[in-house]
Ligand SMILES: Nc1ncnc2c1ncn2[C@@H]1O[C@H](COP(=O)(O)OP(=O)(O)OP(=O)(O)O)[C@@H](O)[C@H]1O
């Protein structure tokens with residue numbers, strides 16, 4: 001018998017609600033996140049994203065609903081177990097200003113009772129992993145650039161190697177260029193790739209490029225939960241439609257990868273002479289950007305490992321077919 005691939009849900013949230021006095025900040029939110037996947041909480045300011053995230057690691061206690069991490073309700077987990085399981089990158093970075101970089105990274109390992117040698121070894125390892133020069137260890141956060149502070153915040157969340165990471169606007173404090181650079185590095189980071197993640201952002205492009213699922217929130221309610229292509233091509237209500245409307249064309253191209261287009265491609269078979277080569281994980285947006293920056297008006301495009309080459313107009317024909325399929329299904 002062929003085994004059925006099965007991804008177990010590491011995080012399961014059911015009917016979560018939270019009010020502050022008479023104000024409902026989170027209203028009946030439910031979602032689950034399979035192992036190694038990323039769920040993005042997307043929405044405008046005040047929509048309830050941070051409140052939802054903080055309930056996952058009990059910084060805020062919910063009024064109603066259940067949260068399970070690795071099958072066990074978080075409210076019955078001792079704080080120490082929760083710290084070991086869940087790393088947290090705080091909105092606006094949130095490093096302790098009077099602590100050095102090394103002391104900031106050591107917070108959770110210290111609470112867990114690691115030895116000084118273990119902590120130093122782990123700190124050195126994380127500094128290298130996040131491309132932070134050793135000499136920063138003794139500095140205070142204010143003596144770092146915004147991008148470096150961001151990396152320290154991430155190092156601190158990863159310190160005890162938890163299987164779950166919660167990230168609240170992890171790139172929010174950065175200028176656009178540093179931001180897109182760190183977003184790309186972040187996606188490639190082995191230490192993060194296989195973690196189960198819930199990430200808050202208000203950036204639609206970050207959401208579609210990083211989320212396996214997106215929960216789009218408004219006024220405390222999840223307006224739609226699904227894969228990026230579900231929200232972009234099949235919005236469930238007017239709020240979702242309007243939320244993406246201003247960026248729709250770019251988002252459509254960001255959601256579609258060459259791998260998605262492959263079944264719909266007609267083109268010249270074989271050969272890769274003078275073609276721009278892309279992996280099948282490249283998005284159509286990335287391909288179009290590279291192609292328009294290339295010399296010559298209409299460069300040939302090739303897909304690594306596929307017996308195909310073609311031009312941008314052929315890709316767009318295939319994209320129309322893919323779009324029809326995604327809008328229907
Ligand atoms: N401790 C609190 N007491 C009272 N109201 C609160 C509290 N925390 C949050 N709120 C309110 O709950 C709503 C949701 O807040 P939350 O921080 O979850 O929003 P958010 O989606 O993270 O917004 P942002 O994008 O600005 O960070 C807001 O209207 C906020 O004012």
Ligand SMILES: [Mg+2]
Nearest residue numbers: 049050051091
């Ligand atoms: Mg917030």
